[in-house]
Amino acid sequence: MARMSSLLLICLVALPIEVAESSEIQKLAWMAGSWAGEKDGVRIEEHWAAPRGATMIGMHRDLRGDRTVGFEFFRVVEDSLGLVYLSQPGGQPPTPFRMKSLEDRKVVFENPVHDFPQRILYWLGKDGALHARIDGTIGGKAEFEEWTWKPSTLK
Secondary structure, eight states, X not given: OHHHHHHHHHHHXXXXXXXXXXXXXXXXXXXXXXXXXXXXXXXXXXXXXXXXXXXEEEEEEEEETTEEEEEEEEEEEEETXXXXXXXEETTOOOEEEEEXXXXXXXXXXXXXTSSXXXXXXXXXXXXXXXXXXXXXXXXXXXXXXXXXXXEOOOO
């Protein structure tokens, strides 16, 4: 009997679990792709996988010449409260930013208790460029940083 239960458990674990595609995360499909730009002599890259399985996975890389000088892993997932952006700069543990608003081609995520940033914004410009901005306060002073990427190909 124990052998039969083990076999049944193995069969159940091996069955594929179908995850319904979320209509909410599908609204971020405009972020998917490879994007590149330059800022202060540094090549900046952002890569986003298409939304599938209620998840989008991405990465950012900064290159000065042939040297990586910065990187970040991130993902957007959907939970029972909506979309959450999980940021891991330099491979640190994830910091959650809950979606505050979602328009046609603009999304805002917030975490008001995080040191900096407290907000992360992405939007697609009319020229087809992907933009991002982080903002918040540091020592009581408003601070921000922005990036702009054009569509790119992985090479």
